Structures are given as structure tokens and as C-alpha cells.
Amino acid sequence: MKRMIAAVFFCVILLAGCADTDKVSLVSWMQNLDAEQTKVYFWSMDTQEEETGETELTPEERRKLISILSNLSEDDITWNRRLAGITPEYGFHLVAGDGDRYINQAGAPHGQTEISFEKKQWWIESSELFEFMKSFLEAS
Known part of the structure; x- marks a missing residue:
């Protein structure tokens, strides 16, 4: 019985550690984005721009988004364990x-x-x- 409790405890600690590692990786990924090497598009269910429904951000808009992302910390990120939420109607597509x-x-x-990551x-x-994301809805 003690071994079983220890095994369960170990699994809980291991899973918590994986989530923290992934969170650190996500924040690091955002902080290391290069505005000049990343293409960014805004998409919306209401926008029928081109075939994809995506509008490319200008270089200035792209730099602003990358700046916002690079200033986020681990405290701003929460793992959605239960995959709860809504079907999104708009967002950014980063390449x-x-x-x-x-x-x-x-x-x-x-x-x-x-964001989906790891x-x-x-x-x-x-x-x-x-x-910033909502401002693109108002512009379209």
C-alpha cells in the first residue's frame, strides 16, 4: 500500500514538473520570437479576406505583437488541463x-x-x- 501511495505521489509530482517545464518553454519561445523572421496573420470567422480568411499584419503591427508576447511571464500563463473553453472566432496565426x-x-x-504549445x-x-487582438476586429 505504501508503494502504491508513493507511486501515485511520484506521478503527481512528475506531471506537475512537466507542466512547469512546458510553461517555461512556452514563455521562452515567446520571448525569443524575432519580429523580422515571423509572419503574423489575423484571422476571423467574419473576415473573408483572400482564400484563407487571414490578413497579414504590417511590420509595425507584427513588432507590437511580438513585443507584447516577449513581455509575458510565467505568471501570465495557465495550463488548460481540462481543455475548457469556447470555439474561437478570431485570433493570430504566427508562422x-x-x-x-x-x-x-x-x-x-x-x-x-x-495558445497550443507542446x-x-x-x-x-x-x-x-x-x-490588441480585438482592435483587428474593429478594423475589419
Whole structure:
């Protein structure tokens, strides 16, 4: 019985450690984005721009987004363990050297935006990011 309790305790600690490691990796990824090497698009269910429904951000808008992301900390990120949330209606599509990432509308208690990273969903709590994202809705 003691071994079983110890095994369960070890698994809980291990899983918590993996989430923390992934959170650190996500923050590091955001802080190391290069505005000149990253393409960024805004997408919306309401926008029918081109075939993809995506509008490319200007270099100035791209730099602003990368600046917002690079100033986020681990305290701004929460693992969405239960994959709770809504179907997003808009967001950013980032194309960086390591592939595509989406930062989307979330509507969650721990963040109004979310990102998928290391096979996990993460809420991002940043009113500056959310307001910047919403500004593209008003422009379209």
C-alpha cells in the first residue's frame, strides 16, 4: 500500500514538473520570437479576406505583437488541463521557424486568449494582448 501511495505521489509530482517545464518553454519561445523572421496573420470567422480568411499584419503591427508576447511571464500563463473553453472566432496565426502557432480568443477565467504549445492548451492572461487582438476586429 505504501508503494502504491508513493507511486501515485511520484506521478503527481512528475506531471506537475512537466507542466512547469512546458510553461517555461512556452514563455521562452515567446520571448525569443524575432519580429523580422515571423509572419503574423489575423484571422476571423467574419473576415473573408483572400482564400484563407487571414490578413497579414504590417511590420509595425507584427513588432507590437511580438513585443507584447516577449513581455509575458510565467505568471501570465495557465495550463488548460481540462481543455475548457469556447470555439474561437478570431485570433493570430504566427508562422515562425519552428512551425505554425495560433493565439486565439479564449473567453476563460484565466485568460482571454489561448495558445497550443507542446501538445497542451495554455490560457494567456494579458489584457494588452486581448485588446490588441480585438482592435483587428474593429478594423475589419
